[in-house]
């Protein structure tokens with residue numbers, strides 16, 4: 001949007017192995033997405049699962065950005081591109097598959113899906129979701145998952161599913177909402 005003084009990137013990291021961070025709006029998202037698609041293909045191959053054309057298409061649509069996307073929006077995008085009616089169960093089945101393989105996560109509070117950066121490793125996930133730019137970033141914090149499991153266990157509760165989603169503002173949006181330019 002508006003031109004902002006972009007400082008030379010201090011750290012360049014290909015993968016989000018470091019602390020979770022919100023993606024820079026100027027990052028090379030094309031590479032992000034193609035990397036995710038490549039990894040999905042090799043992951044499915046190693047698991048002897050089929051990344052069919054439909055599944056791949058749905059994954060591509062999910063990876064158009066870092067904002068979670070709803071099933072209906074995916075359906076519409078597919079219909080627009082294919083120029084024909086796509087049955088909703090087709091999209092839902094593809095999403096079920098992608099979710100089961102850890103390639104996408106469902107963001108419950110938005111009823112939407114977002115691509116995972118680390119599908120090779122099964123993990124519990126917590127989300128930070130920016131209300132303003134809609135970006136969702138995952139945390140993989142074992143300590144959070146362990147603390148929840150311990151607290152539930154102490155109550156004699158057996159959780160089947162755990163959803164931890166934080167809604168708020170990312171640093172960039174918080175700064176622009178606050179109106180303080182705060183250079184550097």
Ligand SMILES: [Zn+2]
Pocket residue numbers: 023027028029030032033065066
């Ligand atoms: Zn990206």
Ligand SMILES: [Zn+2]
Pocket residue numbers: 105116117118119123125138
């Ligand atoms: Zn993930």
Ligand SMILES: [Zn+2]
Pocket residue numbers: 130131132133134135169170171172173174
């Ligand atoms: Zn934001």
